[in-house]
Amino acid sequence: MSKLKELVKSLTIQCVRLKEEVLQLRDKVKHLTSDVEFYKGKIRDMNTKTELLQEKADDLERVKRYAGAEQINTIISKVKEQERMEQQTRQYHRSYGAR
CATH class of the missing domain: 1.20.5 (Single alpha-helices involved in coiled-coils or other helix-helix interfaces)
Incomplete structure (x- = not known):
């Protein structure tokens, strides 16, 4: 009976630790997901700027050809x-x- 109590106690402690770890990992995933969304936005902004710069470069080449x-x-x-x-x-x- 004593061994069974110790086993239950050990498993309960292990379960609590795992639950805490799961909560920490969920928080970490939430934070990383937020970071990913932030960087996706940055990439979209950079793509827009790149497109504008390419348009300007194309315009400059047109002017060079003309003038x-x-x-x-x-x-x-x-x-x-x-x-x-x-x-x-x-x-x-x-x-x-x-x-």
């Missing part, structure tokens, strides 16, 4: 240089203009 690649590349280089100069001017004014 000539060298002329467009020259314009882009000039605009980049102008933007760089403007940024340097802003940095200079931030550094020395506030004094």
Whole structure:
């Protein structure tokens, strides 16, 4: 009879531990499912941005074909240089203009 009581006690303890483990695993699955949904949303956003960027790249290629690649590349280089100069001017004014 004593062995039976010990066996029941042992099985009860094991059952409680397993139940706690199941609850922890369910919480973990719920959390991971939430993470998966979050990253699916991020992927959808990235796909949308990728499609928009591809459209812009296609448009640029169309403009290059129409106006000539060298002329467009020259314009882009000039605009980049102008933007760089403007940024340097802003940095200079931030550094020395506030004094």
